[in-house]
Structures are given as C-alpha cells and as structure tokens.
Amino acid sequence: MFDLILAGGAVVDGTGRAAIRADVGIRGERIAAIGDLAQADAGRVIDATGLTVAPGFIDTHTHAEGALLVDPQHANGLRQGVTTVLLGIDGMSYAPLSRENYKLYRQWLSGLLGDPPEELDMSSVAAFRAHYHRKVAVNTAYLVPHATVRLEVLGFHDRPLVGEPLARAKRLVREGLEQGAVGFTTGSKYYPGPWADTRELVELCSVVREAGKVYMSEPRATPRAFAGGGPAEAMEIVRQSGVKLHLAHWRTGADSAGRIEAIMGPIDAARRDEDDVTFDIYPYPSGSSIPVSFLPGEVQEGGPEAILQRLADPTVRGRVGAWLDAHQSLYLTPMTFSYAPDAPELEGARLVDLADARRRSPGETLCELLLEQRLRLGHVTAPPESEAVRERIARDCMELLARPDYMVCSDITPAGGCTHPRCYGTFPRLLGRYRRDYGTMPLEAMVHRMTDRPARRFGLTGRGRIETGYFADIVVFDAATVNDTGTYARPRAFPVGIPYVIVNGEIAVDQERCTGVYAGQAVP
Template sequence: MSPCQDGHVQRHELLIEGGTIVDGTGAPGFEGAVGIRAADRRLVVLRAAAERDAARENAGRVIDATGKVVAPGFIDLHSHSGLWLLAEPRHEPKVRQGVTTEVIGVDGLSYAPILEPDRLAELVEMNAGLDGAPPIEFDWDTTAAYLARFDSTVSVNVAFLVGNSALRLATTGWDERDPVGDELGVMRSILREAMEEGAYGLSSGLDYPPGAYATTAELATLAGDAAALGGFYHTHVRYPLGDRFLDPFREAIEIGRRSPAPAHITHFYHRATFPGTPEQMLQLVDDARADGLDVTFDAYPSEWASTRLLITLPPWVQAGGPGPAKERLADPAIRSRIRDELHARGVLYAGVGGIADIRLGAFEQPANLRWEGLTLGEVGAEMGRDLVDVVCDLLLAENLRLNQVTPGPHLDGIRRFYRHP
C-alpha cells in the first residue's frame, strides 16, 4: 500500500480481511487483505500486518472474510445470457456466485450480427428453450449496436463471440446445404466486420441448426478469419459425428489445425455411454498441444446437462426455421420418420443415454405446468403416448420453448478433466 504524499494512509472505501487470497496466477493462497480505493479506482493487496492495521483504521467498511477465499471475479466461459442480461441487468444469480465476466454468443447462437429483423425473431423463437425469450426490445442489427446495449447498463463484463448460425442466417438461411456463389465470402465479410466491432472470436454449436449444417472446411475458413484479427474458435462439437466419441473432438482440433486458430472445446465431457475413457479424450488434447496447436477446454462442474428440448430431434426437423419445423412436428408421417431415426440411434428407452430420462422444464401453458420437472417417460406414461408424440405435442403446445435436463458427464471424467494441467 502506498501512502499519500503528505504521509497519511490512503483511505479504502472497502477492506476485505481475514480470508485466504487466491489471486488467479496459480500461486498458493496466502494470508492478507484486499482494499478498494475510490480515489484512484484501485484494488490493492495488503500482505503485511502493519499495512492491514493502518488500512483498517481508515476504512469506510470492513468485511471479515475469515474462513473464506477472496479471489478475482470468475469468468464464465459458456454463458447463455445474451438476452437475459439485457432484461435483468443486475444478473444476481451469477454475480452472487462470483461471476464477473460472461462469454456470450456461444454454441454458434449469437443474436448479432443479424441484419434482418425477421431472421433475428426466428432465431429467438427457435432457441427460446435454451436462451429464453425475454420481453426486451430487439432494436439492433450489427455487432456494434448489440454490444452498445450492454455498455454501462449491466453488472458484469461481456466477451462476445460471433455464432456461425448468425453468419448462415445472413446467407444460406435455415437451409441444410453448403454455401454457393459468394455466400461464404459474405459470411467472411460479416465476421471480419463483427471482429472489428468488438467480437472476441467465432463460436459454433454443431448440434444446433442452422450452424450445425456447416462443414469442417467452412468452419476452418471462418476460424482463420477470426484468428487473423486476434480471435479464437469456441466450439460445441458435432457429437453425432463418426464414432460419436473421439471423432467430434478430432474435428474441432482439425479446424484449429487448418485455420490456424486457437481452438477451445466447450463443455468437454465424458458421457457414461462413451465406449472409451476420459484419458483417451485428454490424449487428443495433449497430442494436439505437443504438435504446437493452441487447444484448450472447459468442463461441466456437475453430472447434469441442460439444453433446449428440440435438440432431441434430428437436425433436419429444424430446416427452414421455426415455421416449417412446427409443420413437421404436427405431421404424423414426419413423426414416424423421427421415430425410426431415434430407434436406429438406440435412444428410445429409459436409462443413461435414453431420452425417456430427460427431465422437462420451462413450461408456460397452465395446462402443462404439472409436467414441470418430470421425465419424458413419466409424462408419456401419464398421457398414454409414446415418447416421440410427447416431444412433438409439447413442443407445439409451448411454441418450441421447452428446456431439458439430462444425465450428462460422468463424475470420474469431471474429476480427471479438472485435474488436467
């Protein structure tokens, strides 16, 4: 702590003492106090007992943190708060957990840059089961206009990623196809402009249309453009790819290799249904890093996963956007096709990996509130309907805005990933 020129101790408006300070550098925790000064907008660490005693005498407020850890704010590397932050800017559920920075626009699902209001409305509707659809004014189009909505209005810092779904909505729309003509060039131009306006990189969510329709080559090209402007590639991998175990992660690493962009694999986890081990997954990352690639990952802290209920269905169901998707959900012939595909995937059952154990949430219709928190299998038994009919009926009744919670990462895998250096 530095004294003022006249020899007096600088005043701390807030002093936090008695706790163990973990400063985020990787160093062991240590005893000390943290002071916050308004005069020069500084946060200082006070190690010496004499410094702490002097600061305590002049502090405006003292917090006793005995038995607690004092640490910098946490960065949530995977947040779906890109709309709700604007509706509830205090963001208390996260701030009270110590989160001070949110990475938004993850899973390829960013709400900018989207120049056509109808496209933005479609994305909000299709994705409401995951991100919600709060009552806010959707008055932006560019990345700059979107980020301006957060400036000096929300309680946390925001790091924005451009979702590849937004780039596809501007060109290929909701179509399940490759870009043609100058469409890829338009995507690249939009991405570069977004990066210049404050985006941190490119995200993809390869289970979520329309971004899920992108090829490896398309993603590598876009990731390269992001990297050229200092950005990185953040990906929810293509879980149905190849062996459904290592191949999805191999694709993510390959995109980093081709770009070459720093590749971050989000919610990296080992499912109980995977044929191999967590060590095999970690070996992929270690091998890539040994080859000189910048590959990182984050991992769930619990054994549960959550997303929108629509993800249960094949991606082609969502082609064309929410309108055509609803028409398909109501079509008995389409339901039969969905049933056949899910049967072939071996997921029409109860137990780990089966959709019958999905827990349902976010109901709004009064007649459906009784299903909140029940499993799909339980609802089907009460309705006397099969699982596919229940999913389709409820999605239609709730305008696609349903959430699901499922058994996800294996606890042993979580522990191994968290220990990885």
C-alpha cells in the same frame, strides 16, 4: 483514501501462487493497493479474517444472454462468485441478426435462452454488447456464433456457404471481432449450424486466426464433418487454419467414466504445442438443452414456422416420432422438462412418464409437445442411475481440471422452474465438496482455473487476478464451508459460504444478499 478495504483475508491472487495474508484496497473500479492497510481510511471496511479473497470467477460457457435481458441481477451466477460470463456459446445467440432473423431465432432458441424483449437491435456485435454494458450485474464477453452468422447470410436453410455468401459471413465474423468479440464458436446440434461442412468452418476460422482470437468448439457428430466430427474435426480445423482451439465442456460421461485417456489421448497426440488447445468442464454428470434441436435436419428446413407446419401433419409427425425413437432414444429416455412457459405444469415432468400417460412413444410424445408448446421447451438430462458411475465422473472431473490446460464453466441454461443444478452450484461445488472430498489439487490451483487461466486465454484485459491496477472483480468466500446446495430435484438453491462479491469495485453481494447494483461491463 479507499472506497473499500477487504481486511485480513487470505489473498489468493489467481496465478496459482500460494495465498498471502493481506488487505486489499479498492478505489473506484480498480484494485489500488495490496498489503498492510490497517492505518488507511476507507468508505467501508469488510473484515475478511478467516476468509479467502480471490479474483471474481470467470464462467467460460454460459447461455445467459436471454435471461440477463429479463433479470439483470443474475443472482444464480453472482451468488456463486461469478463476475464475468462468456456469451454466444455453442455457435448460437442473437447477434449479428436483422430484426426479422432475431425474432425467428429468438423463438427457436427460447427453450434454452428464455424470452428476452422482442424489439431489440441485434444487428451487430456492438449493438448486442450495448444491451449489457453497465445494465447487468456481471461483466459479459461475447464470441461470434457460427449458426447465427449462417442464419443471417443464408436464412434457415440447408445450403452450401460458398462464394459471395461465404465472403459476407467472413465479413460478419471479422466485424464482430473488431467490435469486441473475444472469439468464435460452433455447436453440435443448434441449427442452422449443423448444415455446415468442415471446409466452411476452416474458412471462417481463418478470420479468427488472423484476429488472434480463439475458436471454441462444441464437438459434433455428422457425416458432413471431417472424420465424422468430434475432436478429430476440431483438430483438423486447427491444422488447416492455424487457429487456437478451445473445446467446450470436454469431460467423461456414463459411457466413458474412468477412461480419461480415451477422450484425451487423440487430442494430445495431435496438438502442435501445449497452448494451441484448451478445455473447460463442469462438475455434473449430465447436461441440458432444447428438444427442438433433436429433430432431423430436413424437419428444421425453413425455421420455426415451417417446423410447426410439418409437426401439425399427423403423417409427418408420426414419421419424425419414429425417427426420434430409433436414433435419439439415449437422449429421450432421461429427458426431464425444465422450461415450458405456457404450460408450467410440464416443468419437472419426465418425457417417458408423459409418453405413458398419452399411450404414445417418447418420440411421438415429444413431437406433440413441441407442436403444442410452439417449440418453447427446455430440458435437463437426468444423471446416471449408478452411484458408482456418478462418483467416477466426479473423480474424472477433478483429474481433468488438474491439467494446466483446463478451466471451469457452468454451461448454465437458466430459463425455467426446473433448471439444471449447475446454474446455481458449479463453482462452489468444485471449491467445496469436490476439493474437500478428493484432494486432487490445492485451492490456489483451483482458483487459477476459474480466474487467471480463462482471462489469459480469452484476452480479458485487466481481469482474473488480485493485482494492483486490475479491475476489482473479487469474491470473498469461506474455504472451509463453501458448498453448493442444489440437486436435480431441487436445483434452484443458492450456495453457502460466499458472503461477498465485488464487480468493478462495487459490492454486488453483501452478506450473501444481492445488492441490486448493475456494475457489469461489456469486456474486454
């Protein structure tokens, strides 16, 4: 007797092998049988004839931790077929932090992560994981974030991490890994992380290497980094510490479209073996973030309240605005606000238009808005205007994904009414329009990059495959019609062609409707 049978579908098992026609029987939270189950009894049978049955997708790069604590349904991910999300990405999240530091970082990160409950215990990775275990609709895996550890040890200050503070930071990283974290992350511009030098990251990554975990890096550019940062710094950390590296959302952009060798050649030349570096990618030509992260380091000193005090001074605000205009114009010009909880009329507004209306420069206007909104702003970067450039970036994405060391991420930032379309469309966009338009790789290979590949890399035991004994994290989709429907102008649109999603044996999406079941586990 099975609890659920998925009958007659084309089973793509996640390994890259060709699909087979089979039934999948589920008992409890695991896959119990694969084959001809026509004579078996089940509590429910879903007819999957004409559909593809695949492992649930593993999203290797999300910023969903705050949103999940407010909306545990996570419909924007779940409806894409995502059954597991990685948290703690880009070196910043909520644990391990004291109560005071959690409140401080909660404010600084609010434009990106939203506004979770203020009174939560985030003092350890174990405490963090407990907030999600069987309380949200998807599985969650956590990576210890560098900036968070630095904040807990040194506060929001530009100080060297040496001596006893370094020893304490290493203990926090080690304890987090022992408590179930699957790796360690750093970011490009999320303070207090940028105040670190390469030596500090090597020291912390030595702990990660000892634990056999993965270091995920969002490459940065800073004089404090080896060779000025970028992949050169990440590869130097690999060389000195021996850690395995994962480079976040590594892709071409408007300035490198069509030049894959330019971004991949130096990394491939420096790697020791084929498995010491992996990558992830999302299928969009621009990203999203928080405007507060663009402020210079000296303005960040002391954290949110100190930042606001500086911006409240017209002289300082003018000086910072001029610096932004001079050094961050490439980011300011395409900035559209995605999240402004206290001024929702700003959501969807372009910074340059607001600057014109205020008769200020974009930099000055951004400083004013950050002051008015107490830093609680998120933004989306508009895509390149050139259709040819957008098309070339899309082709690059598929060529990169065809490499065996790549996997898929969404990099979702779900807060706000005008969020990035990747929050709703990443996985179906790749499975649908990109696969059909470009024909770069077969369906089975694409599913592998979304399932078994990330599960193996991050040690997600018993997940990522349709295999007897594995957890029943499964997505059922129509390979002929699956597609994203959202745009930059109308991003909050669910995909089509994904009628069923199962998480740990329980139906989480039933005929394209979320069921309200919170079966997600803190994994591995």
